[in-house]
Amino acid sequence: MEKTPSYFVTREAPARICAMSRDTKLIVVVRDPVTRAISDYTQTLSKKPDIPTFESLTFKNRTTGLIDTSWSAIQIGIYAKHLDNWLQFFPMSQILFVSGERLISDPAGELGRVQDFLGLKRIITDKHFYFNQTKGFPCLKKAEGSSKPHCLGKTKGRTHPNIDPEVVQRLRDFYRPFNMKFYQMTGRKFGWDD
Numbered sequence: 001m002e003k004t005p006s007y008f009v010t011r012e013a014p015a016r017i018c019a020m021s022r023d024t025k026l027i028v029v030v031r032d033p034v035t036r037a038i039s040d041y042t043q044t045l046s047k048k049p050d051i052p053t054f055e056s057l058t059f060k061n062r063t064t065g066l067i068d069t070s071w072s073a074i075q076i077g078i079y080a081k082h083l084d085n086w087l088q089f090f091p092m093s094q095i096l097f098v099s100g101e102r103l104i105s106d107p108a109g110e111l112g113r114v115q116d117f118l119g120l121k122r123i124i125t126d127k128h129f130y131f132n133q134t135k136g137f138p139c140l141k142k143a144e145g146s147s148k149p150h151c152l153g154k155t156k157g158r159t160h161p162n163i164d165p166e167v168v169q170r171l172r173d174f175y176r177p178f179n180m181k182f183y184q185m186t187g188r189k190f191g192w193d194d
C-alpha cells in the first residue's frame with residue numbers, strides 16, 4: 001500500500017501507476033472542495049503566517065470575480081477534471097471515492113465500503129470507534145497493538161479562519177458544475193451542494 005494525496009492531481013501519476021500494475025486498486029478521500037481549499041490554506045498559513053489572505057488568493061481579479069484556478073488550493077478541488085485523467089488508464093470499478101465528511105460522521109460505514117472494495121471481511125465496525133467531542137473526530141477505542149484509545153494528531157482539526165461569505169458563495173457557484181459532473185461520474189451524491 002502507498003499513500004500520497006498529490007497522486008490524484010498529478011498528471012503523470014495514472015500512466016506511471018498503470019505501467020507498474022494495471023490491477024492497482026485506487027482509493028481517494030474527497031471532501032467539499034470549498035472546505036478542502038480553506039483547510040489547505042489553513043495548513044499553509046500554519047507554516048507561513050505571512051501569506052496573503054484566502055480571499056485575495058482566490059481571485060485573479062476580485063472586481064470581475066474571476067477565480068484563480070491556477071492556485072493549487074482551488075485547482076485540487078476540481079475533482080471531475082482529475083478523475084477524467086485517471087479514467088484514461090483505469091476503469092471506475094478500480095477506483096473508490098471515500099467521503100471525508102462521512103469518514104467523520106460514520107467512520108465504520110465508510111470503512112465498510114473500503115473493506116468491501118478491497119475484498120476484505122468487514123472486520124472494522126462501529127464497535128471500534130467512539131466520538132471524541134473535544135477533538136471533533138471519531139477515535140479508535142484501541143490502537144493497534146495497544147489497549148489505549150487513539151485519536152488523530154494535533155494537526156487534524158485545526159480551526160479554519162473565517163472567510164468572507166461572499167467569497168465562499170462565489171466558490172460554491174464555481175465548483176457546482178464540477179461537483180455535479182463528479183457525482184455523475186462516480187454514481188454517488190456527496191451532498192456538497194445541498
Ligand SMILES: Nc1ncnc2c1ncn2[C@@H]1O[C@H](COP(=O)(O)OS(=O)(=O)O)[C@@H](OP(=O)(O)O)[C@H]1O
Pocket residue numbers: 005039040042043100103104152155156157158
Ligand atoms: N482520518 C481522517 N478523517 C477525517 N478527516 C481527516 C482525517 N485525516 C485527516 N483529515 C483532515 O484532512 C485535512 C488535511 O489533513 P492532512 O492530514 O492531509 O494534513 S494536515 O493535517 O493539515 O497536515 C484536515 O482537515 P481540517 O482539520 O478540516 O483542516 C484533517 O483534519
